[in-house]
Amino acid sequence: MKPLFHSTIVDIGELVPAFLQENTLILFNHDVPEELRDMAVLHTRSEQAEEVLPGDFLMIGDCLYRVTSVGEKANETLKTLGHCTIKADGRPTPQLPGTIHVEERAIPSLESGTVVAFVREKGSGGNL
Template sequence: MSIIFRSTITSVGPEVLELLEGGILILFAEGAPPELAEVSVLHRIVEQPSPDAPVPGAEFKIGDLSAILTGIGDHAWAKVRDIGHVVVNFNGEDVPERPGELCASEVNLAALAELLQAGREITIQN
């Protein structure tokens, strides 16, 4: 597997954990507008996203917790490349509800919440 995206969490918005209870995680690169920063995990890109989008079966990892990407929205990777923004829905669906969304396998959301800390690495590997 090769890493196609690497980033480091810089801060976690005050409303992130509430959304995570529903299986939704929003990532946004540093500099997000304040209203989006409140619901987002802000991050600093360490390794620019590859030109090619991840494929179903790619690994999405935060710290030592990993999920398998199951569905890739038509516009999701363009948003990651352009502004470092994506919605990850841990519902295991093959077809995302929204074109800017990545679907991933279900994970232990409480364990994921504990990992959402500044300095933690986020990677996607094909």
């Protein structure tokens, strides 16, 4: 697998468990403004090597989720703020500009030290 974005969880906001029940994960770099900390999974900064595309994978710890659609602003905010909203609902078209949709499955429990990454199969163009 070729890494596109690689980070490690450093803190988990108080509201994250409620979002996880809706199969939603909100990512931000660890230096996010205070008013956004409660709702976000905070992670180390990552240099984004390439844009995330449908057909790539989200990796949370040992779990892989195929990316089904990517909002038009998601790669930009991921690169600049470490931010995107991930929805594990399998939508083939993005719901919002900053959302990355992945296959529909429960998101595992999270803890500090867990790796969150976007990866691509070697030799794949990232397409479904």
